[in-house]
Amino acid sequence: MRFKINEIGAEGLPLHVPVTAEWVAAACPEAELRPGPGGLALDGRIDKTGEDYLLRAHVRGELEMTCARCLEPARIPIDVPLALTFVSSEADKTDGDDDPDVVPLKGNEIDVGDEVRDEILLALPLNPLCQEACRGLCEVCGANRNLSACTCKAGVAATAPFAALGKLKLSNT
């Protein structure tokens, strides 16, 4: 996710950079994550304003995680805006670096990799679901209950003995 500043002319630099599975795997090794079939891309532009560079872009597309209930793929739509100002390191020293949207230039390159990664990680749900109404896996036979209604009666089998016990106690007292 690096762009050479000498390629950014007066008219700016349009960006359309696919976010690849390899990039996601390298940037987010902790997360089980990949771009979905619809793809993921960084779209936008970089403009030069004086000594600074303004990046206005969106990370758009979809990511694929694993459904927390049924373990099938869960597709997460992503549309995250990015607005960053890249400043030369001398300017950064005088401005201080409190503003997270102000990023020092690295040599002759603009590197948005860290910011794209952070925005992706922030956009991820804690419990990704393949669908809001996902019915999960059967606790007894492991069947995906979205696909087939298995005949296991986990709930009934577990509670029936206690229900019978309760009735006995009631009739004794």
Ligand SMILES: [Zn+2]
């Ligand atoms: Zn699911």
Ligand SMILES: [Zn+2]
């Ligand atoms: Zn079952």
